[in-house]
Amino acid sequence: xxxxxxxxxxxxxxxxxxxxxxxxxxxxxxxxxxxxxxxxxxxxxxxxxxxxxxxxxxxxxxxxxxxxxxxxxxxxxxxxxxxxxxxxxxxxxxxxxxxxxxxxxxxxxxxxxxxxxxxxxxxxxxxxxxxxxxxxxxxxxxxxxxxxxxxxxxxxxxxxxxxxxxxxxxxxxxxxxxxxxxxxxxxxxxxxxxxxxxxxxxxxxxx
Amino acid sequence: xxxxxxxxxxxxxxxxxxxxxxxxxxxxxxxxxxxxxxxxxxxxxxxxxxxxxxxxxxxxxxxxxxxxxxxxxxxxxxxxxxxxxxxxxxxxxxxxxxxxxxxxxxxxxxxxxxxxxxxxxxxxxxxxxxxxxxxxxxxxxxxxxxxxxxxxxxxxxxxxxxxxxxxxxxxxxxxxxxxxxxxxxxxxxxxxxxxxxxxxxxxxxxx
Numbered sequence: 001x002x003x004x005x006x007x008x009x010x011x012x013x014x015x016x017x018x019x020x021x022x023x024x025x026x027x028x029x030x031x032x033x034x035x036x037x038x039x040x041x042x043x044x045x046x047x048x049x050x051x052x053x054x055x056x057x058x059x060x061x062x063x064x065x066x067x068x069x070x071x072x073x074x075x076x077x078x079x080x081x082x083x084x085x086x087x088x089x090x091x092x093x094x095x096x097x098x099x100x101x102x103x104x105x106x107x108x109x110x111x112x113x114x115x116x117x118x119x120x121x122x123x124x125x126x127x128x129x130x131x132x133x134x135x136x137x138x139x140x141x142x143x144x145x146x147x148x149x150x151x152x153x154x155x156x157x158x159x160x161x162x163x164x165x166x167x168x169x170x171x172x173x174x175x176x177x178x179x180x181x182x183x184x185x186x187x188x189x190x191x192x193x194x195x196x197x198x199x200x201x202x203x204x205x206x207x
Numbered sequence: 208x209x210x211x212x213x214x215x216x217x218x219x220x221x222x223x224x225x226x227x228x229x230x231x232x233x234x235x236x237x238x239x240x241x242x243x244x245x246x247x248x249x250x251x252x253x254x255x256x257x258x259x260x261x262x263x264x265x266x267x268x269x270x271x272x273x274x275x276x277x278x279x280x281x282x283x284x285x286x287x288x289x290x291x292x293x294x295x296x297x298x299x300x301x302x303x304x305x306x307x308x309x310x311x312x313x314x315x316x317x318x319x320x321x322x323x324x325x326x327x328x329x330x331x332x333x334x335x336x337x338x339x340x341x342x343x344x345x346x347x348x349x350x351x352x353x354x355x356x357x358x359x360x361x362x363x364x365x366x367x368x369x370x371x372x373x374x375x376x377x378x379x380x381x382x383x384x385x386x387x388x389x390x391x392x393x394x395x396x397x398x399x400x401x402x403x404x405x406x407x408x409x410x411x412x413x414x
Contacts, residue, residue, distance in 0.1 A: 085363040098356030142352035149305030151358035156292040
């Protein structure tokens with residue numbers, strides 16, 4: 001599977017659904033007709049097969065994504081071992097901001113963990129959009145502040161919680177991960193070995 | 208010590224130095240004369256005594272800061288115990304983005320760990336600045352993307368490293384913390400107990 005290889009068969013209906021959703025999001029977000037038209041011009045909607053790598057360590061990220069259907073896993077290779085650090089499920093933006101903003105090689109991988117339908121925009125086209133519609137850059141700046149806050153809180157939250165508390169948080173806030181992600185990836189995401197995850201699950205079931 | 212209580216004595220020289228630095232930063236950042244003048248109008252430079260709480264859990268954050276001299280610690284109270292999650296030293300922006308952006312109560316504290324000189328801007332004045340100079344909002348959006356990338360990488364980095372590796376990273380990238388921060392706060396920041404930090408330090412000295 002090569003990076004960024006879209007599925008060409010049976011893509012049409014997922015793309016159409018995604019475009020419909022994108023329209024709804026933009027309209028709900030207060031975008032004007034001309035702005036919506038331009039975004040649709042600059043964005044492409046693609047479906048990637050499970051296993052596709054959207055980004056590899058060492059590559060410079062040139063795109064950002066919005067996930068309509070499916071899942072994308074962020075992982076690092078450390079001493080030959082995959083360390084899962086993030087799962088992007090539906091309605092999440094996927095950015096590799098350091099690599100994109102500074103145009104330096106990424107240190108991580110982005111892998112589709114299911115057949116995944118994404119809105120794709122290149123960094124260049126995003127900049128073009130803001131040049132044409134400064135109002136959208138202003139909306140984006142506000143959204144970036146919100147996302148920055150999310151990452152500040154995720155970092156702090158990871159630092160102050162035990163693996164068991166992190167597992168309970170997944171149960172509460174991201175229960176979809178339990179059925180859509182293999183145990184070894186979930187364990188890695190929680191910062192533990194698969195055996196420890198089994199022990200935590202048993203302990204919780206016995207409570 | 209009440210929140211936000213500035214020092215009024217011996218503040219002048221630190222404020223003057225900070226204002227000089229601020230001018231240099233803005234000029235280096237390519238800001239135009241009218242923009243610089245307006246920022247100076249909207250920002251205040253204050254020196255806070257060691258121990259001052261800039262923000263408490265439960266308060267809504269209304270300000271952002273830039274640190275010219277001194278240090279600010281972010282911590283959470285969990286079961287009565289302080290969990291240190293961040294140190295902001297010189298030349299760092301200090302934001303509590305979720306609380307500020309969504310106007311909801313913060314979950315953390317911000318404490319000056321030394322006498323600290325900060326540029327202070329309220330959220331309201333920041334928005335006023337962007338209304339008057341959309342070009343600055345554009346610069347801010349780019350800076351936000353860079354900061355978002357930093358937090359994405361800090362989160363991933365914390366997840367994939369051992370406490371010993373984190374300590375080695377502090378030695379390499381934030382050595383000032385070793386002399387400016389008490390051991391129990393540094394241990395908490397690394398996600399370990401003070402005894403474990405002592406063991407790590409001994410092990411590294413013996414290598």
